[in-house]
Amino acid sequence: MVTNVASFGRSGLADFVLQRVSAVIVGLYALCLVGFFVTTPRMDHAVLAGFFESLPMRAFTTLAVVSLAAHAWIGMWTVGTDYVRRHYFGAGHTVYLGIYLVVCIGLIFVYLLWPLSVVWGLP
């Protein structure tokens, strides 16, 4: 078994399943939004607010945003461990990989909290 400090002890199988399950959830959410936009004849703020403020839609949006964050993290980690390596970055490549991953975590955290604060009306 390959061990890598940057994998944080994760399982490849768990990542594989999580990526696919999260992709299905985000896909269903996108279909839901497209369906809403296509079947709603008149679109204004009140209609949009009414749609997104319902409890099922808030829960679905939360699930979709969390799924997107998980999907993005696995994807960005994979890209980082593919490209940020000794061949390109020399002996200090683990430092660069660490910086890259911290930036990714920060961005994903912001993109996770921002829509959730909007959907749940947090300050």
Place this chain on the structure above:
Amino acid sequence: MQISLYRFDPDTDESPRTDSLELDLPEGRDLMVLDVLELLKAEDPSIAYRRSCREGVCGSDGINMNGRNGLACITPVSEAAPRGKLTLRPLPGLPVVRDLVVDMSQFYRQYEKIKPWLVNDTAPPARERLQSPEDREKLNGLYECILCACCSTACPSFWWNPDKFVGPAGLLQAYRFLADSRDTATAERLAALEDPFSVFRCRGIMNCVSVCPKGLNPTRAIGKIRSMLLSQGI
């Protein structure tokens, strides 16, 4: 015929170079790329490449021909260079020992990782461990691999993580033993492949399938390993 040949001797050259050569090929015959190399070597004995059986069995002469990996001995010049210019380079992603000869140590290390031998802890029978024809059938498309490394060195995931990703050749052989009804180490073999790199770094690019000179399908074998891991995990 115009030929571009990769040349590099780490002992004397600072960096690799490409030699542009002209070669008169005999008319009315479609030579194999290995024949072209033999003709070139007759003119310049310093050209280095591996070869042995010259009939696609030993896997020694895996090289990159016009951007595509394959065995020089069974690749006709007309197929490798349909426009008349032949470019010969070593297999990509492995350190060059000299000219078209690459250091395959990393490839073999990955092959060794998957324990390419039968594991069976039960008492051996008097004569041999038998298989049903149906169980034997499951090994077809797997055991034929000749370890030429054309697939693994065509795989971007192997280029990026040659020390962590087993690669298509190793994984084809890993499934060959997972699929073997006589092997009893299935759980251990799967546990050794469950990390994020060994199997799951395969992105399904399928270069391996496209270049395999034996027509094998490592991507399908990798999919079967993933299915086994999933079944075991659930």
